[in-house]
Amino acid sequence: MTSKQIVPEFHVSGPLDDASLAQAAASGFRAIICARPDGEEPGQLPASEIATLAEALGMAFVHIPVTPGTYADADVATMRTMLDRLPGPVLGYCRSGTRAATLWALAEADRRGPDDILALTSAAGCDLSGQRARLAARAAASRIGGAGTAKIYDVVIVGGGAAGIATASSLLKRRPSLDIAIVEPAECHYYQPGWTMVGAGVFQPETTRVPMGAVMPDAVTWIRQAAAGFLPEAKEVALADGSCLRYRVLVAAPGLRLAWEAIPGLPEALGHNGVTSNYRFDLAPYTFRLASTVKSGRALFTQPAMPIKCAGAPQKAMYLSCDIWRGAGVLPRMQVEFHNAGGVLFGVPAYVPALMDYVKRYGIDLNFGSTLVAVDGGAQVATFERKGADGATERVERAFDMLHAVPPQKPLDAVAASPLAGAGGWIEVDPATLRHARHPDVFALGDAASTPNAKTAAAARKQAPVVAVNVLAALEGKAPAAQYDGYGSCPLTVERGKIVLAEFGYGGALLPTFPRWLLDGTRPTRLAWFLKDRMLPPIYWHAMLKGREWLCEPQPIVPDREAA
Numbered sequence: 001m002t003s004k005q006i007v008p009e010f011h012v013s014g015p016l017d018d019a020s021l022a023q024a025a026a027s028g029f030r031a032i033i034c035a036r037p038d039g040e041e042p043g044q045l046p047a048s049e050i051a052t053l054a055e056a057l058g059m060a061f062v063h064i065p066v067t068p069g070t071y072a073d074a075d076v077a078t079m080r081t082m083l084d085r086l087p088g089p090v091l092g093y094c095r096s097g098t099r100a101a102t103l104w105a106l107a108e109a110d111r112r113g114p115d116d117i118l119a120l121t122s123a124a125g126c127d128l129s130g131q132r133a134r135l136a137a138r139a140a141a142s143r144i145g146g147a148g149t150a151k152i153y154d155v156v157i158v159g160g161g162a163a164g165i166a167t168a169s170s171l172l173k174r175r176p177s178l179d180i181a182i183v184e185p186a187e188c189h190y191y192q193p194g195w196t197m198v199g200a201g202v203f204q205p206e207t208t209r210v211p212m213g214a215v216m217p218d219a220v221t222w223i224r225q226a227a228a229g230f231l232p233e234a235k236e237v238a239l240a241d242g243s244c245l246r247y248r249v250l251v252a253a254p255g256l257r258l259a260w261e262a263i264p265g266l267p268e269a270l271g272h273n274g275v276t277s278n279y280r281f282d283l284a285p286y287t288f289r290l291a292s293t294v295k296s297g298r299a300l301f302t303q304p305a306m307p308i309k310c311a312g313a314p315q316k317a318m319y320l321s322c323d324i325w326r327g328a329g330v331l332p333r334m335q336v337e338f339h340n341a342g343g344v345l346f347g348v349p350a351y352v353p354a355l356m357d358y359v360k361r362y363g364i365d366l367n368f369g370s371t372l373v374a375v376d377g378g379a380q381v382a383t384f385e386r387k388g389a390d391g392a393t394e395r396v397e398r399a400f401d402m403l404h405a406v407p408p409q410k411p412l413d414a415v416a417a418s419p420l421a422g423a424g425g426w427i428e429v430d431p432a433t434l435r436h437a438r439h440p441d442v443f444a445l446g447d448a449a450s451t452p453n454a455k456t457a458a459a460a461r462k463q464a465p466v467v468a469v470n471v472l473a474a475l476e477g478k479a480p481a482a483q484y485d486g487y488g489s490c491p492l493t494v495e496r497g498k499i500v501l502a503e504f505g506y507g508g509a510l511l512p513t514f515p516r517w518l519l520d521g522t523r524p525t526r527l528a529w530f531l532k533d534r535m536l537p538p539i540y541w542h543a544m545l546k547g548r549e550w551l552c553e554p555q556p557i558v559p560d561r562e563a564a
Contacts, residue, residue: 003027004097004124009088010104012097012124017045018053024091025057031086033079035094035103037065060086066099071106071134073233073419080107101126109138133414137229137238152246153181155471156237157220158227159253160184160212162192162544163446163460167251168217169547170468181221181245183237189215190281191540193457196313196493199278199287200320202533209281215545227254230418232439249471252427252444254415256309256455259408266405269377274402278317279309290402291321296333297401300382302372304408305341307426309447310456312346312490312502314338314406315355321404322362323495336362337398339370339384348508351492351500354523358494370396372405415448426450431506433480433557434467441474443467453506454488461544462487465554482554487511491532499528513551 003011003024016024016032024032032054038046051061062082064075083090083104092100105117105128114135121128128135155171157164160182168180194208216222223245229238230252236244258279260267269275274294276286299321303314318338325331338359345359345366346352359366367386373395374383382403384396410416411425420436422428427444428437431451436442445463447455462484469482486506491499501521505511512521519527543550 003029003091004126006101006104006120006124006126009090010083011089011091012100012104012126013091013093014096015044016050016093021050021053021057021059025054025059029059029089029091031060031062031082031088031090033082033086033090033092033100033103034061034063035066035092035099037067040095062086064103066094066103068095068099071102073231076103076106076138079103080110083107097124098126098128102128102131105131105135106138109135114139130413131417133229133238134417136240136242137231137244137414137418140228140238140242140244152235152248153221154179154247154475155249155251156181156183156245156247157251157253158183158230158237159255159446159448160186160189160216160222161253161255161446161460162457162540163253163255163464164251165189165215165217165545166460166464166547167253167445167467167471168220169545170465170549171471171547172217172219173547173549174468174472176219178219179221180217180219181223181247182216183223183225183227183239183245184212184216185224185226185240187212191537192309193491193540194537195278195281195284196316196320197533198284199276199291199317200324200493200496201288201292202496205281205285207537210541215541227414229414230420232419232436232442235441248441249474250439250442251467251471252415252420252442252448253446253460254412254448256447257410257412259410262408262410263372263375263405265375265377266372266407269375269403270405273377273380274400275375275377275405276403277405277407278313279406287317287321287404291324292328294325294334294402295328295330298335298337298399299402299404300398300400301336301338301404302382302406303338303340303342304371304406307455308406308409310490311454312492314340314404315345316493317404318364319358319362319492319494320496321402322358322364326362327496331362335365337365337367339367339372341369341371343368346492346502348502348504348510350504350508350510350522351502354500355492355494358524375403375405409447411448420444422450424450430480431486432483433470434463434484435470435474435480443471443474451484451486453486454490454504456488456490457540457544458489458503459487461540462552464544465549465552469554481557483557485509485511485555489513491528491536493529493532494524497526497529498524499532500524501528501531 003013047063054061191208197203301318370386416425466482470480490502
């Protein structure tokens with residue numbers, strides 16, 4: 001057994017058996033804490049057997065089973081109690097020592113600062129940097145103690161993007177007297193659906209950006225800093241400055257993180273040597289410049305694994321660029337490739353035939369199961385990883401004259417490390433009511449929520465009224481009254497002047513807004529382009545963000561008559 005000292009009174013190690021337990025006792029350890037669930041791997045001694053062996057050697061034993069990546073507040077509280085009660089030194093163990101170290105760190109956060117804790121665990125060989133936000137949140141909570149005199153907001157909304165602002169406005173429309181705080185550090189608010197049009201030279205970039213104060217509802221309190229963590233059991237949100245906000249109901253809409261750094265070489269290459277992305281405000285104009293100036297060569301368009309913001313956006317950039325090349329008469333000299341980490345062109349089959357017509361028209365080479373893994377901007381070479389027919393993984397390098405890259409997209413660290421997180425680090429909610437699976441006074445919507453729908457502004461537009469109705473019910477101690485059907489919309493810009501208007505819900509069900517005789521979303525139409533170009537921006541700015549719920553009234557939950 002090789003143990004790693006975090007502090008003199010607490011060490012961690014990997015798995016223990018009878019021999020290593022005897023070694024631990026001989027080394028002076030007086031208590032053992034097991035952080036492993038039983039049956040985690042073949043040959044693992046069950047906790048009951050370890051307990052018997054430890055006690056025979058004169059050591060106390062405690063079992064706090066933790067699934068990797070999940071650290072419940074109750075487990076942390078138990079760890080704190082045991083550290084206070086058990087005789088030391090204490091040896092914590094799991095498969096590698098990291099879970100035991102993480103339990104110690106979270107339990108110690110009310111007594112040491114995050115930097116001190118992370119330095120100690122790092123020196124012991126345990127990288128807990130992903131827990132910084134939660135450590136800061138617990139530290140902040142301990143500083144205010146039982147802050148019964150602290151202000152309690154009716155609703156705290158984390159996130160001033162489309163989802164957060166729309167929810168605040170929908171709430172105030174229904175109950176103007178609500179005391180609402182919005183946590184948002186950004187000074188600008190962006191109309192992100194417009195960046196596709198900026199990348200095609202249709203919109204000017206400045207039309208997609210306004211000062212945050214221009215969309216912040218007058219009646220809310222704007223907290224101009226980031227959320228550092230979530231403490232749902234205390235009904236608090238920890239802020240970056242170490243303070244906390246208290247709430248009766250929490251609405252979490254913090255968005256997601258574009259993980260540019262996950263592709264080596266990409267961050268440094270962006271904006272130079274033909275490397276661009278419509279997923280950034282400052283780069284969308286470069287996309288248009290490249291499409292307007294590149295006259296021959298290879299153009300690569302990439303799409304990472306799901307989930308991502310607007311799954312159609314990567315190919316929208318491709319179609320509009322191809323249309324520019326076609327208009328300039330240079331498309332025959334362009335070699336266009338679409339590298340999609342997934343296995344299909346679009347997840348809802350009804351829209352694929354129309355898209356395939358344009359793939360053939362533009363001569364696009366489709367590469368499914370192909371993931372961008374590295375970029376050499378100076379050499380203009382992109383590296384892709386894909387599986388061959390035999391299942392073996394291979395790497396392929398492709399030289400390019402233009403590369404439109406889309407990064408992997410992940411939950412924010414403060415979300416992934418919080419008790420709100422479920423699978424993959426997303427906020428775990430009921431897909432219909434958008435209420436948290438374990439905390440009934442917490443709701444989530446937008447990109448950070450675990451709902452299995454498209455992450456689009458259109459989805460947030462439909463979700464916001466549902467959350468507003470259900471938040472008001474929660475404030476009154478009632479059950480949720482509205483439900484969300486998974487609606488999302490993806491206006492697929494296949495050429496300048498025509499759009500395939502994909503509208504769908506959970507399970508790929510088609511949910512068209514207009515009758516088919518007026519607008520058939522499964523084929524390219526000029527009316528759909530008119531909606532995208534002329535109608536959707538004012539609807540966003542002057543309806544959605546103002547609480548005007550045109551064509552998105554929340555659906556009431558219909559009681560199950562058989563159950564009744």
